[in-house]
Amino acid sequence: MTPTAGRRDRKKAETRESLQWAALRLAKEHGYERVTVEAITEAADVSVRTFFNYFATKEDALLGTDEARAEAALPSLLADRPADEPIVPALRAVLAGIAAQFVENNALWQARMELLHASPELWPRMFAHLTDFERALSEAVALRTARDADRDLYPAVVAASVVAVIRVAMTKWRAAGEHGSLAELLTGGLDVLAAGLIAPTSQSPIGAPS
Numbered sequence: 001m002t003p004t005a006g007r008r009d010r011k012k013a014e015t016r017e018s019l020q021w022a023a024l025r026l027a028k029e030h031g032y033e034r035v036t037v038e039a040i041t042e043a044a045d046v047s048v049r050t051f052f053n054y055f056a057t058k059e060d061a062l063l064g065t066d067e068a069r070a071e072a073a074l075p076s077l078l079a080d081r082p083a084d085e086p087i088v089p090a091l092r093a094v095l096a097g098i099a100a101q102f103v104e105n106n107a108l109w110q111a112r113m114e115l116l117h118a119s120p121e122l123w124p125r126m127f128a129h130l131t132d133f134e135r136a137l138s139e140a141v142a143l144r145t146a147r148d149a150d151r152d153l154y155p156a157v158v159a160a161s162v163v164a165v166i167r168v169a170m171t172k173w174r175a176a177g178e179h180g181s182l183a184e185l186l187t188g189g190l191d192v193l194a195a196g197l198i199a200p201t202s203q204s205p206i207g208a209p210s
Helices: 003-029 036-045 048-054 058-063 066-079 087-104 109-117 118-130 131-143 153-175 182-194
Strands: none
Touching: 003 048, 003 109, 036 048, 036 058, 048 087, 058 109, 058 182, 066 087, 066 131, 087 131, 087 153, 087 182, 109 118, 109 131, 118 131, 118 153, 131 153, 153 182
16 A cells, blocks of 8 residues: 555545544434434544445434445455364454454443443434444455355355354443443354354353443
């Protein structure tokens, strides 16, 4: 990457984050339903056209785009895992790292959770963002396993199963009042998947938040 391209990418990332913070601040101050794209762009000091270069809707600005960053990182993160490691344990390690980096140590994520507390009707939209992530995950699994993402069932089934685990982990975490570690719930769910969905002999809840 050239220095000019590097500066351009940093500027784009800064603009995206500025728009996200502006949207979240306005939603906290005035309520999600009262926030408009025009108000967001005014608060971020950019044009409406610039907003739509980054987000399709105000909901995208409020709820994204950690998934996009994770999608971009997936192929290289999976490639860094040992070549003989089965796909689900490899994904377990990769997604635990992503959860810790993009979720539990991320100020934007924490602000987003506060918004979801105040506007629980946004949760379905939050889950809808996983659709693109599932597609990227299927492609990453196909690359890792030398399969065709468009023709083979395997990458799509693995990706759909993992996204189901993510949904369940987030739902359990939300039901627990967001106590404990989302990463632990996620890895616990992936352990169930790696075990072939065989019921554990212990009665202790897997990945239960402490």
